[in-house]
Amino acid sequence: MKRFFRYLKLSFFALPLLAAQQDKPLRVIFFGDSITQAGVRPGGYIVKLGEMLEKQNLKSKYELIGAGIGGNKIYDLYLRMEDDVLSKKPDVVIIYIGVNDVWHKASHGTGTDPDKFVKFYEAILKKLQAANIRVALCTPAAIGERTDFSNQQDGDLNQYSQMIRNLAKKNGLPLIDLRKAFLDYNLKNNPNNEEKNILTTDRVHLNEVGNQFVADEMWKVLKGM
Amino acid sequence: MKRFFRYLKLSFFALPLLAAQQDKPLRVIFFGDSITQAGVRPGGYIVKLGEMLEKQNLKSKYELIGAGIGGNKIYDLYLRMEDDVLSKKPDVVIIYIGVNDVWHKASHGTGTDPDKFVKFYEAILKKLQAANIRVALCTPAAIGERTDFSNQQDGDLNQYSQMIRNLAKKNGLPLIDLRKAFLDYNLKNNPNNEEKNILTTDRVHLNEVGNQFVADEMWKVLKGM
Amino acid sequence: MKRFFRYLKLSFFALPLLAAQQDKPLRVIFFGDSITQAGVRPGGYIVKLGEMLEKQNLKSKYELIGAGIGGNKIYDLYLRMEDDVLSKKPDVVIIYIGVNDVWHKASHGTGTDPDKFVKFYEAILKKLQAANIRVALCTPAAIGERTDFSNQQDGDLNQYSQMIRNLAKKNGLPLIDLRKAFLDYNLKNNPNNEEKNILTTDRVHLNEVGNQFVADEMWKVLKGM
Amino acid sequence: MKRFFRYLKLSFFALPLLAAQQDKPLRVIFFGDSITQAGVRPGGYIVKLGEMLEKQNLKSKYELIGAGIGGNKIYDLYLRMEDDVLSKKPDVVIIYIGVNDVWHKASHGTGTDPDKFVKFYEAILKKLQAANIRVALCTPAAIGERTDFSNQQDGDLNQYSQMIRNLAKKNGLPLIDLRKAFLDYNLKNNPNNEEKNILTTDRVHLNEVGNQFVADEMWKVLKGM
Numbered sequence: 001m002k003r004f005f006r007y008l009k010l011s012f013f014a015l016p017l018l019a020a021q022q023d024k025p026l027r028v029i030f031f032g033d034s035i036t037q038a039g040v041r042p043g044g045y046i047v048k049l050g051e052m053l054e055k056q057n058l059k060s061k062y063e064l065i066g067a068g069i070g071g072n073k074i075y076d077l078y079l080r081m082e083d084d085v086l087s088k089k090p091d092v093v094i095i096y097i098g099v100n101d102v103w104h105k106a107s108h109g110t111g112t113d114p115d116k117f118v119k120f121y122e123a124i125l126k127k128l129q130a131a132n133i134r135v136a137l138c139t140p141a142a143i144g145e146r147t148d149f150s151n152q153q154d155g156d157l158n159q160y161s162q163m164i165r166n167l168a169k170k171n172g173l174p175l176i177d178l179r180k181a182f183l184d185y186n187l188k189n190n191p192n193n194e195e196k197n198i199l200t201t202d203r204v205h206l207n208e209v210g211n212q213f214v215a216d217e218m219w220k221v222l223k224g225m
Numbered sequence: 226m227k228r229f230f231r232y233l234k235l236s237f238f239a240l241p242l243l244a245a246q247q248d249k250p251l252r253v254i255f256f257g258d259s260i261t262q263a264g265v266r267p268g269g270y271i272v273k274l275g276e277m278l279e280k281q282n283l284k285s286k287y288e289l290i291g292a293g294i295g296g297n298k299i300y301d302l303y304l305r306m307e308d309d310v311l312s313k314k315p316d317v318v319i320i321y322i323g324v325n326d327v328w329h330k331a332s333h334g335t336g337t338d339p340d341k342f343v344k345f346y347e348a349i350l351k352k353l354q355a356a357n358i359r360v361a362l363c364t365p366a367a368i369g370e371r372t373d374f375s376n377q378q379d380g381d382l383n384q385y386s387q388m389i390r391n392l393a394k395k396n397g398l399p400l401i402d403l404r405k406a407f408l409d410y411n412l413k414n415n416p417n418n419e420e421k422n423i424l425t426t427d428r429v430h431l432n433e434v435g436n437q438f439v440a441d442e443m444w445k446v447l448k449g450m
Numbered sequence: 451m452k453r454f455f456r457y458l459k460l461s462f463f464a465l466p467l468l469a470a471q472q473d474k475p476l477r478v479i480f481f482g483d484s485i486t487q488a489g490v491r492p493g494g495y496i497v498k499l500g501e502m503l504e505k506q507n508l509k510s511k512y513e514l515i516g517a518g519i520g521g522n523k524i525y526d527l528y529l530r531m532e533d534d535v536l537s538k539k540p541d542v543v544i545i546y547i548g549v550n551d552v553w554h555k556a557s558h559g560t561g562t563d564p565d566k567f568v569k570f571y572e573a574i575l576k577k578l579q580a581a582n583i584r585v586a587l588c589t590p591a592a593i594g595e596r597t598d599f600s601n602q603q604d605g606d607l608n609q610y611s612q613m614i615r616n617l618a619k620k621n622g623l624p625l626i627d628l629r630k631a632f633l634d635y636n637l638k639n640n641p642n643n644e645e646k647n648i649l650t651t652d653r654v655h656l657n658e659v660g661n662q663f664v665a666d667e668m669w670k671v672l673k674g675m
Numbered sequence: 676m677k678r679f680f681r682y683l684k685l686s687f688f689a690l691p692l693l694a695a696q697q698d699k700p701l702r703v704i705f706f707g708d709s710i711t712q713a714g715v716r717p718g719g720y721i722v723k724l725g726e727m728l729e730k731q732n733l734k735s736k737y738e739l740i741g742a743g744i745g746g747n748k749i750y751d752l753y754l755r756m757e758d759d760v761l762s763k764k765p766d767v768v769i770i771y772i773g774v775n776d777v778w779h780k781a782s783h784g785t786g787t788d789p790d791k792f793v794k795f796y797e798a799i800l801k802k803l804q805a806a807n808i809r810v811a812l813c814t815p816a817a818i819g820e821r822t823d824f825s826n827q828q829d830g831d832l833n834q835y836s837q838m839i840r841n842l843a844k845k846n847g848l849p850l851i852d853l854r855k856a857f858l859d860y861n862l863k864n865n866p867n868n869e870e871k872n873i874l875t876t877d878r879v880h881l882n883e884v885g886n887q888f889v890a891d892e893m894w895k896v897l898k899g900m
Binding site for chain 1: 556559
């Protein structure tokens with residue numbers, strides 16, 4: 001049922017941004033959780049990226065595909081990478097995961113141990129690199145937007161983000177450091193230390209500003225890939 | 226450090242039960258968590274199995290190898306199956322896992338979701354079967370020995386055990402139903418509804434009676450494989 | 451906000467079942483969590499109890515007051531018993547608590563340790579008895595209706611229910627053993643081992659049959675108090 | 676058993692720092708968890724405070740009493756305040772609690788909700804103030820000493836510490852801000868961002884430097900009370 005919905009979403013919202021006449025467009029898969037699942041909905045960050053490409057007359061150069069499923073953790077990505085990524089033969093994969101690995105510790109008792117998080121992340125990278133797919137890594141932006149590190153999961157989000165930064169560095173891969181970018185943005189734009197409604201609607205999922213912000217941050221890296 | 230310790234354990238305690246002159250012995254790997262890690266220590270269930278074989282003059286027919294690591298969950302087995310199982314080319318693998326998948330929900334917030342437990346279990350079975358390795362599945366015996374289902378994790382242990390029974394049935398594989406066997410034993414031998422000291426020392430890990438009991442239960446199935 | 455809603459609820463739905471001309475009606479407070487909060491809504495178990503009283507021409511004998519708040523655990527009852535119970539000078543209090551003490555372990559990491567559950571329960575009983583209020587104790591019915599004890603929280607629910615049974619016995623107080631009653635009902639009426647839709651809508655909250663069932667179980671005890 | 680051990684500890688280690696001839700010494704109770712329980716052991720922060728008093732010839736002015744029990748959360752303090760604090764008629768109580776309220780979320784599923792933490796804290800303050808006892812409040816120092824807020828519980832510790840700061844301010848009570856003091860110390864003395872061994876032995880409990888540090892921080896406030 002969930003799978004059905006997902007593919008419906010994908011076939012409905014996936015953005016085959018104009019089949020180029022001569023050049024094959026760069027096929028980019030956004031691989032993640034509910035934040036990415038929402039990215040292909042109207043106003044979502046992947047839709048916004050598509051609009052940005054259109055304005056720059058780059059629409060024919062990129063094919064943007066959302067592959068986000070709500071509740072996914074790193075090992076869910078691992079388990080479905082054959083079906084949802086490798087079989088689609090992308091040129092680029094942008095991995096945006098980690099919120100649930102941390103959050104589900106408190107909400108379900110089924111978060112991911114830090115060392116296992118790294119192991120599965122490395123296993124994913126290994127398979128993507130073996131298929132000559134270029135990869136960019138995102139840090140998990142936020143579970144709560146307070147800027148004084150008093151959001152419940154801040155400690156873990158900082159730790160898991162650092163593990164992702166280390167993975168990017170170790171593997172020579174581009175990093176989209178959303179965690180840092182969100183904090184920097186909130187330090188300027190969240191003077192009352194609110195836990196939501198700056199870049200998120202509910203501490204985690206992106207509001208309109210947040211979707212544009214993520215699209216911008218991703219484009220900074222994607223355009224160079 | 227942990228890995229080093231493990232291999233030390235294995236080289237020290239693994240039981241290469243006599244290399245048979247003519248017939249190659251059946252190589253059996255016990256693949257699991259701390260209960261199996263303790264199985265290769267003096268008095269452990271794997272050691273006891275070895276002693277049982279010796280008494281029956283079957284020592285030369287079997288090579289018993291412990292591959293248990295404390296704290297392991299189903300996806301840990303998955304992550305290390307290449308190194309610790311496939312590379313050793315066993316004839317038989319006995320999978321004994323599940324306690325930590327349930328227990329770590331409460332103790333670390335990093336248990337395993339039931340659907341992911343099944344997915345990783347299936348992925349392990351698929352790889353073992355692809356390598357023509359025979360497999361037997363164990364249900365997780367106990368986290369607490371009370372017989373009125375008032376041990377905290379009884380609900381989950383019952384659920385995960387049922388998932389393992391279903392996997393065995395679906396894949397036509399032998400089942401060593403330790404969960405059921407422990408309960409049956411306790412119903413007869415634990416009249417005061419104690420939570421430990423019947424088959425375990427601490428609600429989970431096996432005491433001497435428990436190690437012998439597991440060895441017996443395993444032998445019932447192993448001798449037919 | 452939550453408190454406002456609660457009192458609105460109470461003033462709106464509390465059932466001042468006819469001020470008797472000569473005899474003061476027995477004032478009964480139902481003290482609990484979201485299940486009791488829903489009890490004063492149309493179709494809720496407290497409303498149904500009121501209807502049962504009306505049919506038996508006992509309406510003037512009882513004043514039924516709901517004092518349930520969603521998410522409450524034993525220590526929430528303790529913290530608000532002055533405001534919501536003692537100040538209302540009831541003759542009888544029916545305590546129906548325990549689901550969240552168990553459930554919130556997994557869903558928020560903030561369940562109640564078993565020994566603290568008993569301590570706060572005893573503190574509540576002590577204060578009620580000091581005020582000469584008669585008390586009946588309910589066991590928490592269910593988090594999931596499967597009958598083979600494979601609902602995740604079954605172990606804890608069985609344990610906490612036993613603690614409540616012990617408290618009733620030790621203090622010589624009437625027990626409304628909903629946990630046992632629900633299981634007995636499901637063993638007869640849930641042949642497919644469904645986790646909901648027999649007496650609950652969502653594994654926890656009562657459907658129409660469930661509300662009537664709880665009203666019936668409560669009446670069996672209440673009529674004798 | 677636990678209680679027995681506790682009182683043994685207290686009678687053994689409590690420091691009746693010289694019964695003053697003429698002036699009654701200031702009776703100070705340290706009310707907390709395992710950190711305070713260890714405070715009365717050799718090298719513990721309460722013992723060190725006693726030694727500091729002796730060096731300053733103030734031994735006769737103070738009677739220092741440890742009332743710490745391992746694993747305690749705010750509501751444990753509430754439940755035992757009659758026995759362990761009020762009945763001893765102290766002049767001053769120093770409350771040092773919060774680590775387990777946060778930590779037990781992940782390790783037992785039985786941490787304390789933030790709003791309930793405040794409610795029980797307020798209930799304790801109310802009872803102490805009703806008995807004319809002066810109170811000082813401590814923030815929980817650390818679960819992990821990393822300085823980049825990447826310790827798992829940093830988010831919650833920051834939040835709960837802020838709640839304690841607010842309680843101190845609202846009630847006009849002195850604050851011993853160990854959380855801030857530990858961070859400041861680590862920023863200077865933990866250049867490698869280690870998670871322990873600066874002021875703690877195990878991320879939580881105090882090493883010798885930590886015990887002296889806490890004694891110093893407490894004295895700064897206690898001497899003015």
